[in-house]
Amino acid sequence: MRGEEEEEEERLSNLPEPILHHIFSDLPMKEVLRSTCLLSKKWRYFWATVPYLHFDIHEQSRFPPLPDYNHHGTSPVDHVIYGRHRWTTSSLIRFFKLELPDETFGDSIRVVRLKCHRLPYYLPDAMLSAPNLRTLEVDNLVLPFPGNEDSRREIVISCPLLETLVLKDCRYDSLDVIKLSTYGLKKLEIVTTKYAFRDECTFEINTPNLSSFVYQAVNISLDCDFGVFAGLVKASVLFQDSFLFEKLLDATEDLNSQLLEWIKDLDAMKILEGLQRVESLCLEKIQCFERFPNTLGDLLASYGKLKKLELSMLLGNNTCSILWLTTLLRSCSLLESFVLKLFKTFDIEESEDKVEPVLPLPYTLNHLKYVTIETGVEELNDEFEFLQSLLNNSPNLERMAVVGCAVNQERVPEFRDKLMALFQQFPNVQVSLQFY
Structure with a gap:
């Protein structure tokens, strides 16, 4: 043995x-x-x-x-760190307290992923300028400023070979500026969806080779010239403000002009004005444009390369119509793929003076091939009319997928039968139906 x-x-x-x-x-x-x-x-x-x-x-x-x-x-953690023959090139570190000395961010480090639980963390200068770092992901950290109160509160990320930078649900309360000066950066994500912040923080972005950009943030301003991002092909922007939705519900005709100016002043709108070269665009929580469909439509009309569009919006139980999206799609003449996600999460009383948006004149989406609709099945009038409009105006449509979420499962057969009767009129379209 x-x-x-x-x-x-x-x-x-x-x-x-x-x-x-x-x-x-x-x-x-x-x-x-x-x-x-x-x-x-x-x-x-x-x-x-x-x-x-x-x-x-x-x-x-x-x-x-x-x-x-x-x-x-x-x-033992300290002994392992200091006793290593080299620093890690691919690291998955969890559940421990550790102070990383500058020496750990030498020539061999390629990937850094830090995830904490709302703990303050000082990013060491060696990490922010690591010579061979390719990926930096920071999740759920409080980023304090290590300097004195009299100086400009800023940090600079200048890793020369950095390709991916993800800052998710971090807090920047004690920072005025975060500078990104990374020539090779290709993917940038700034996401702050969970928390509101006491002070605004500005990102100064100098990354001319950016190809993918995600902005889902509040109280974060961007100081950059999107015109220099010649290679930017994919972007995602979130209109993250529950207060905006509340203002829309209470808005009257007298307040519409004031509300429109407020929407145009959103950071998200300013960012959209600089993304005309992207081929793929995701816009989340766009219900603020229901009263002003031409505002977003006129902007997207300047997107000369847009081939894929994904939209998500919150709908009240009875008030919001999605028919205005036909006006929006009319502006996207080169669109090949369209995804629409509808979330019905608000209980809102029907407004007596609500005016239904006027449907646009006939239009044709000659390039549209793929459509995905995700919605609830409790209210299907608006969704059904919108699907019918897409089918009628997309002569080259190849595939349509409908994903439905039903609180009342008894409504599913009715919804399915109504859809199948509609799709039978378009035999060349491959149909996928999924309900849960």
Whole structure:
């Protein structure tokens, strides 16, 4: 038996290092240390080369001893970090407290992903200018300013090879400016959907090679010239303001002009004015344009390359019509793919003076091939008329998918039968129906 065990250990020890790295990539560091003790002596320091680090602060007391390292007075995490032969090139680190010295962000680091729970974190200068960093993702952090109160409160991200930057649900209360000066940046996401902020923060963006941009934020202004983004092909913009929706519900004809000026002054609108070159555009929570369909339509008419459009909007139970979207689509003559997501989440009383939008003159979407509609099935009059309008005005339509969410499952057969009767009039269109 002993001979067989030694043979198995020798077989494992003879595996190439990249294969061993892959085998241990999903294991916590505690298990990596314990497992490598079973290998031959030449793998005694294997733990110091693995490109993935997994830690759990609750398991530190159970760490096996590291070769030639004394744990007394310091944590196993610190010993692993400082005892490594190289820094990690692909890191998945979880559930531990750690101060990363500047030395850890050397030439070998490629990916940094930091996710916390509303904890303040000082991004070290070495991270913000790491020479070979390709991906930086920061999630749910409070980014304080490490300087004194008299200076301009700003941080500068200037990693020369950075390609992807994601800042999600972070707080920038103590910052005035975040400068992005990364020539090779291709993907930028600024998302703050969960929290309101005390102060505004401005992003100064100098990234001429940007190809994908996501802006879903409040109290964040952008200082950049989108005209220099010749390669920008994909963008997503969120009109994130519940107060705006409340103002729309209370708006009267006397307030319409004031409301329109307020909409035009939104940061999201200013951003849209600079995205005319994109081929794919996603706009979320666009119900603010229902009263002013031409405002958004005239803007999209300047998008000379737009081929894919995704829209999402909140609908009240009885008040909002989606027929005005036909006016919007008329502006997108080159559109090939269209996605519409409708969310009915507000209980709103019907307005007595509501005026139905006037349907546009006949139009043709010659290039439209693919349509996806996601909606509820409780109210189907507006949705049905809109689908019928799309089918009638899209002669080259190839595929249409309808995804329905039903609170009352008894309405599903009625909705399905009504749709199938409509689609039978268009036999060349491939239809997909899904209800849940």
